[in-house]
Amino acid sequence: MAFPKFYYHRQIWEGKRELTALLQNQIWVNEINKQILNTRYFGHSLIEFAYNEKAELQVSLIPRQNVDPVGGFLYPDYSDDKRINYREIGEFGTWLIEFGDGSEFGLLNNAVPHVLFKRFAQSCWSELCEIYGIPPRVMKTNTNDPVMVKRAEQMMRDMGAAAWFIIDESEKFEFATATVTNGDVYNNLIRLCNNEISMLITGAIIGQDTKNGSRAKDESSQEMLQTLVDSDLSLIEQYWNSVVIPALVNIGVISGEVIFAYDKSENLQELWERAKDANSFKNMKLDPNWVKEKLVLK
Structure with missing residues (x-):
């Protein structure tokens, strides 16, 4: 696992080792990194620095439903039309910083169709289980006789939880026979949606079953995932050095010319x-x- 370090003029300085050790144990540092990475999925993050009653620095995310990143507006109440142009206030860039591109919706927006189709397939499969797993009960009786119909209804209600209906003795009921009734069509759709979501988030299909997967495929997928992880680490470094560190210097949390960087991963x-x-x-x-x-x- 890669851990962040702070460098001084691109050379490790002994004083920055203490800063590195200090900030690695701060919850708000992880919160900043999380919101930077969330821009991959949501497109934009707006965070605020503040001190709590113990004089400890905290980081909180401004709810995304209250932020218009395209116009740069912050709505204290998203149901009201009162707004603040947060990019023009004095706290912006110091106590209030943003990450991401306001014109993008993130990967989660692209995953929505696959999630909806997956839930649709699960719902249909559940209905299939209900129909063929607990078949409905049928009672034939003389529907022209109210007494017999009432007695039949009472009998069906007392016999269990499966669906039931009453038909006349001269009527006939049959199940429509589908091509496949074991749920394979829904299972295939769910598997397709899972694969598409995995491709979208990790760049590959990781952990395939033994029928379609192999060690070579999984190793190739792991390499692709590592490439995306390295890209995420690079994104964190860029935002820390260009946005976060200048804000922390202005607040007074850190001082000096500091550079945030991750150790490069090596094959030990x-x-x-x-x-x-x-x-x-x-x-x-x-x-x-x-x-x-x-x-x-x-």
Whole structure:
């Protein structure tokens, strides 16, 4: 897992190690990162800094239904027409910052059709289970005799919870036979919707069943997912360095020229093998501190 670090002029400065350790344990830092990532799904996030009664910094999301990111308006009451142009007030850029593009609706908007079709398929499958799982009961009687009809109704009500109806002795009832009554058509539609949603969010279909999946497919999907994760980390770095850090400097939370960055992910197994090979040469010596920090050895 990648952890953020703060750098000074692109070189680690000893004083920034303390800042890194301090901010890694702050809840509001994770809240900022979450709202930055949520711009992928919602398109836009507007957050506000504030101090609580314990003089601790907090971050809160302005409800999206109260924000018009296209025009830059904030509605204190979304049911009222009173609004504030939040980009023109003095707190904007310091106590009030935004992420994302106001003209985009995010990935969740693209996932809506697939979610609706999936719920439709689940509803139809549930109805199929109700019809064929608990078949309705039929009673034939003389419908022209009110006494017999009333007695038949009472009998059907007392016999269970399945649907029932009464027909005349001269009438006939049959189920319409479908091509497939085991729910495969609904199962296939649900699987299609799941795959489309997975492709939309992760860029690949991860964790396929044994019939359609394979190890090679899953490894390729994991690589695609890692590419998206790296892109998300890069997005967080960009917003921290261009928006969040200037705001925190103005508030007085941090000081100096600070750069937010994540450690680049490395293959520790491969790095360990290369380190052992390098250590076998007479003229090369590994720095013990580097080995402890990089490979987390004690």
